[in-house]
Amino acid sequence: MKLLGISAYYHDSAAALTIDGRIIAAVQEERFTRVKHDDSFPAHAVRYCLEQAGLTIDQLDAVVFYDKPFIKFERLIETYYSYAPKGIISFLKAMPVWMREKLFLRNIIKDELEEVMEYDRKKLKILFPEHHLSHAASAFYPSPYQDAAILTIDGVGEWATASIAHGKGKDITVLKELHFPDSVGLLYSAFTYYLGFKVNSGEYKLMGLAPYGVNGSERVERYKKIITEKLVTISADGSIRLDQQYFDYAVGLRMARDARWAGLFGFRRRKKEDEPLGQEHCDLALAIQQVTEDIVLKMAAEARRLTASDNICLAGGVALNCVANGRLLREGIFKNIWIQPAAGDAGGALGAALAAEYIYAGTPRMADGLHDAMQGAYLGPSYTDDEIKSTLTRYKAVSTHYLTDESLCTSVAELIDMGLVVGWYQGRAEFGPRALGNRTILADPRNTAMQQRLNLKIKYREGFRPFAPSVLAEDVAAYFELDRESPYMLLVADVQASIRKPLPAGYASLPMMERLYAERSELQSVTHVDLSARVQTVSRETNPLYHQLLTSFKARTGCGVLVNTSFNVRGEPPVLTPEDALICFMHTEVDVLVMGHYVLLKEEQPDMSSLLPKKQFKLD
Numbered sequence: 235m236k237l238l239g240i241s242a243y244y245h246d247s248a249a250a251l252t253i254d255g256r257i258i259a260a261v262q263e264e265r266f267t268r269v270k271h272d273d274s275f276p277a278h279a280v281r282y283c284l285e286q287a288g289l290t291i292d293q294l295d296a297v298v299f300y301d302k303p304f305i306k307f308e309r310l311i312e313t314y315y316s317y318a319p320k321g322i323i324s325f326l327k328a329m330p331v332w333m334r335e336k337l338f339l340r341n342i343i344k345d346e347l348e349e350v351m352e353y354d355r356k357k358l359k360i361l362f363p364e365h366h367l368s369h370a371a372s373a374f375y376p377s378p379y380q381d382a383a384i385l386t387i388d389g390v391g392e393w394a395t396a397s398i399a400h401g402k403g404k405d406i407t408v409l410k411e412l413h414f415p416d417s418v419g420l421l422y423s424a425f426t427y428y429l430g431f432k433v434n435s436g437e438y439k440l441m442g443l444a445p446y447g448v449n450g451s452e453r454v455e456r457y458k459k460i461i462t463e464k465l466v467t468i469s470a471d472g473s474i475r476l477d478q479q480y481f482d483y484a485v486g487l488r489m490a491r492d493a494r495w496a497g498l499f500g501f502r503r504r505k506k507e508d509e510p511l512g513q514e515h516c517d518l519a520l521a522i523q524q525v526t527e528d529i530v531l532k533m534a535a536e537a538r539r540l541t542a543s544d545n546i547c548l549a550g551g552v553a554l555n556c557v558a559n560g561r562l563l564r565e566g567i568f569k570n571i572w573i574q575p576a577a578g579d580a581g582g583a584l585g586a587a588l589a590a591e592y593i594y595a596g597t598p599r600m601a602d603g604l605h606d607a608m609q610g611a612y613l614g615p616s617y618t619d620d621e622i623k624s625t626l627t628r629y630k631a632v633s634t635h636y637l638t639d640e641s642l643c644t645s646v647a648e649l650i651d652m653g654l655v656v657g658w659y660q661g662r663a664e665f666g667p668r669a670l671g672n673r674t675i676l677a678d679p680r681n682t683a684m685q686q687r688l689n690l691k692i693k694y695r696e697g698f699r700p701f702a703p704s705v706l707a708e709d710v711a712a713y714f715e716l717d718r719e720s721p722y723m724l725l726v727a728d729v730q731a732s733i734r735k736p737l738p739a740g741y742a743s744l745p746m747m748e749r750l751y752a753e754r755s756e757l758q759s760v761t762h763v764d765l766s767a768r769v770q771t772v773s774r775e776t777n778p779l780y781h782q783l784l785t786s787f788k789a790r791t792g793c794g795v796l797v798n799t800s801f802n803v804r805g806e807p808p809v810l811t812p813e814d815a816l817i818c819f820m821h822t823e824v825d826v827l828v829m830g831h832y833v834l835l836k837e838e839q840p841d842m843s844s845l846l847p848k849k850q851f852k853l854d
Contacts, residue, residue: 235252236293239582241276241580246273248583249263255588255597257376261279261283262576266282275343297358299343300582363586364394365582366392370549372584372585373585374401376607383547385537387419389419393411394413394414396411404598415481416475419551423489425440425518428489429443430503441523443698446520448516460499480498516746523555527557546567546571548571551577575665580666612777621812626816630842633834634832651678655675657828658672660779661779668722669799678796679795682753688759702769704795713795714729721773726768728766729765735753737752772784819836820839
């Protein structure tokens with residue numbers, strides 16, 4: 235079957251196209267519009283998917299939307315009714331949009347598709363799987379497993395906020411669900427909000443802040459006790475109950491009741507991201523991170539009990555919490571773990587298409603137990619050297635063209651070894667939130683000043699945030715306490731003791747920035763303050779050019795690791811087109827831009843200020 239999956243109208247809109255279960259293309263709308271987490275109908279993404287497959291809308295067997303709007307509307311009405319008269323302002327804001335748009339989503343989708351191309355409206359079939367089924371399908375069907383437990387955890391879909399399912403062959407059986415308003419994702423987002431970060435965007439900042447908390451300290455333990463005694467009741471199976479007197483997301487316009495939280499934790503909400511971070515913020519971040527991990531582990535244990543499977547697949551926004559994923563791996567509840575790289579709502583588009591293929595159409599499915607179907611998540615648009623050259627010519631950019639991959643990688647490895655920061659732009663764009671070596675900024679992880687430089691001078695973001703390593707897959711165990719590949723940067727592991735450096739006396743009680751700048755390992759720029767790293771392994775089979783670059787860097791330096799961060803600045807999605815990459819390069823302190831086989835040195839470029847759009851760095 236030829237199936238177009240769509241997610242839209244909440245955040246991270248996306249489109250994905252599959253043919254007979256094979257993933258042809260998938261991309262988020264934000265990459266085209268340059269609006270981070272864009273929630274609009276993914277018209278650009280749809281157009282790209284169809285072009286990549288050489289299809290028209292009339293040739294599709296169905297368009298599949300990633301949730302059921304009528305059930306979501308039912309939840310909304312029942313929730314407002316239950317809390318009435320509270321929430322009247324939120325109700326009045328929400329209802330016009332629902333009555334005008336979302337209840338007539340089938341017609342709206344048809345209208346939006348007509349903006350992409352002409353087609354026969356009467357023949358178009360539109361399917362609506364449930365939200366958590368779309369997540370579960372996105373996790374299980376591309377996984378290597380024929381049999382697996384499936385755990386999905388997010389904010390909320392229609393009613394479900396978490397689910398446990400069992401995948402066997404082509405079938406997914408939902409075994410257990412947690413329902414709104416009780417939600418692990420919303421609990422974590424409430425702390426994101428209280429600590430001053432943007433909900434549905436800043437959760438990864440909260441995860442990055444947590445290691446600055448003092449593990450085992452009186453304050454962290456006290457915060458955890460407050461959370462588990464006042465805010466959330468946790469059952470043995472991982473199900474939770476949130477005390478709604480402390481939250482406002484059900485019918486209000488905020489995540490939490492600020493005054494009540496201030497009374498619990500002893501400090502007011504951090505209202506702006508530029509407000510200073512104190513140790514109390516770090517300790518609270520660590521407390522909720524550890525509570526979240528405990529919940530996830532209990533849910534995973536329940537999934538193991540219900541399915542008796544050795545394998546688990548994860549999806550939903552909480553599955554992007556790579557610290558929790560790393561702990562789940564270390565606990566050994568399952569032998570094998572596979573996480574959908576686009577675990578959030580963007581991945582719902584892919585899951586919707588796959589659910590239609592295997593559940594609606596009943597197509598047989600076989601998995602080999604070793605290889606997933608995501609193709610490294612390199613599923614977005616690519617641009618040829620000729621298209622890149624055209625962009626460079628238009629902007630009068632100065633470049634060197636390398637004829638072979640080997641000469642290119644040897645040269646770029648030398649530049650990185652010299653301490654230069656490289657924008658690396660190759661092949662098809664990644665699907666999901668992580669840069670995996672095709673739309674990436676690279677640097678030398680041995681450079682002790684590189685984390686600060688990348689954060690403050692290139693990414694224009696908070697200095698506390700860590701960077702991830704890309705490592706040759708065959709070398710991962712030499713640098714990190716990890717016994718398997720992690721191709722999608724979704725597992726956190728400690729750096730090996732052999733490359734750690736002695737920590738200064740009283741390290742755990744040092745002020746935040748002093749801990750950040752203390753030398754911790756030979757790979758200082760990718761070693762977080764708790765001696766961990768969010769690892770991406772790079773294999774020759776999945777990304778041969780990136781693997782060759784790492785190999786060239788290792789041949790030159792003896793180090794098979796590079797700093798890898800997404801090719802963008804704060805408040806923007808990763809670059810997509812050659813023009814996006816050139817603009818980002820010229821407006822930041824990135825030293826070198828490599829696009830295809832073209833290499834540009836910043837110092838050689840003409841003044842492009844009159845040609846390039848003005849860049850504004852927004853909060854994210």
